[in-house]
Amino acid sequence: MYLQRMLIALALALFAVAVLAAEDYYKVLGLDKSASEKDVKRAYRTLSKKFHPDKNPNDESARERFVEIADAYDVLSTSSLRKIYDQYGHDGVEQHRKGGSAGGRGNDPFDLFSRFFGGGGHFGHAPGARRGPDMEVRAALPLRDFYNGREINFLVEKQQICDSCEGTGSKDREVITCDRCSGRGMVIQKHMLAPGMFQQVQMPCDKCGGQGKHVKNPCPVCAGQRVVKKEVETSASIEPGMDKGTRLVFENEADESPDWVAGDLIVILDEKEPELSSSEAERNDGTFFRRKGKDLFWKEMLSLREAWMGEWSRNVTHLDGHVVRLGRSRGQVVQPWAVETVVGEGMPHYSEGHLHDQREDENDEPGNLYVEYGVVLPDQMESGMEKEFFALWEKWRKKIGVDLGVDSGRPIPPPAEDVKDEL
Incomplete structure (x- = not known):
């Protein structure tokens, strides 16, 4: 009788160890049971890339973790399997899979990764099979x-x-x-x-x-x-x-x-062509950025006073809502069509290659934001203002002004000689 009880206790202990060995799927993805479908996908997107064996060569623990993440996502992203798991745990899922109705998406974690990110994997069919059109x-x-x-x-x-x-x-x-x-x-x-x-x-x-x-x-x-x-x-x-x-x-x-x-x-x-969103959170300046590769472009308009005198600032709201500050101190002149480079405020780095195609020395820095300045001149001036500005600029021109005819480097025509009528 005593021996029988000991055998039962040992069997229960082994069962408990086997159950504990399979980590909770929600913990694997860092989620709680109230997580939405979007939360599950977001967690898989982040973790599968982090622990992918191509990013962690010769790391067996990362490979095991990658497989666990794929299995957890396979179960929690399938509504029927998630209900079974929530009610019966790992054992319920295994029994369901043995019954042949699990769908089998998680059998190959690399295939799941490939299909999730829309890239080429090793999902395929027997050679020679007739293939339909793409x-x-x-x-x-x-x-x-x-x-x-x-x-x-x-x-x-x-x-x-x-x-x-x-x-x-x-x-x-x-x-x-x-x-x-x-x-x-x-x-x-x-x-x-x-x-x-x-x-x-x-x-x-x-x-x-x-x-x-x-x-x-x-x-x-x-x-x-x-x-x-x-x-x-x-x-x-x-x-x-x-x-x-x-x-x-x-x-x-x-x-x-x-x-x-x-x-x-x-x-x-x-x-899409840029347009203001109906959502207040998405109504930002970045909507009208232009893009070329990794770089972004923005045109900022200044008044004549701002371009000439300085002492101005602008807050440009970026595509994710953070603010890029532009400005000049008093006395700093901005020439029309001048371009300012804001380093690191372009597009994030993205590699089109698969994970194992990336190189450590690859330039993974974000792009830049290039700001082109335009100057808006007044349509007209009052007579008193015109006289004051003309007198000021004439004084400045005589002191250190620029002679465009000379400083441009263009050839200067000789002075015209007096021409007398032959009659």
Whole structure:
């Protein structure tokens, strides 16, 4: 009896150790149970990049952590699995997966990472399999999204395998091999060219329409076509510093068909024309920045007094809401079309290569903000002001003024000689 109790206690202890060995998924991602779907995605985006083995070579603990993060995200980002996990824990999830209904997204953490960030991974199919066409869609974003980064959700209408008939085209899922072409989809027909002369021509089977198979009871959902058109919600992660024209590749997410392996869905990023947002938090000066590569450009207008006398300041609100201060002290002159460089206030650094393609010596500094100054002159002056300004400038010109004719370096024409009329 005592020995039996000891064995039971030992078994419970081993079970407790096994349970404790699997760390809580919420703790893995640094979240609590009230975390939203966006919180889960945001945490995975940050942590998966931090612990990716390509960024941590020869670090086995980082690789293990990367796998844990992928598994946690796979469960917590799937509503059905998250409910099971919240109620039954790791054991419930494992039992569900053994039942074959888990979806299997987390089996390959590298594939999950590739699909999440829209890059090339090692998700693939057997060589020689027929591949469907790629699909390209465009997503237009304001400049602030390229600066701050965000996750976008959009609908893509694409062809999908019919769920009702599982791609068979048959209501009862029974498919019959065509008896005319023996399932080949093609038949050979003889055409007489002349008496005793025949030509053999291969043509699509007219009975099965070249499919090699047919159904007796067409599926009412797809009308026997095996595929349907659906709008599918797709999400993409925009990393800070991405440029317009960036291509996000989602492997095997294009049109589906029972006859081929789906091609890639390619999302091409465009930049919207600047416009004031309806949201007060997004109404900033940065909306009207112009971009070239990593650098940003802004035009600031000054009055004649400010450009000539100085003693002015401006607060330019950047794309993320922080303020860039511009200004001059009294006596500092700003020439029209002068350009000021504000170092480090351009776009964040972004590398288009995969993590393992980046080099340690790569320039990962942010771009610069270039401010071009324009000067606004008054349309007219009062007579008294005009006389005072003219007298002041005439005095200044005689003292240290610039003779544009001489100082420009242009050739000076000789003085004209007196020309007398020949008559």
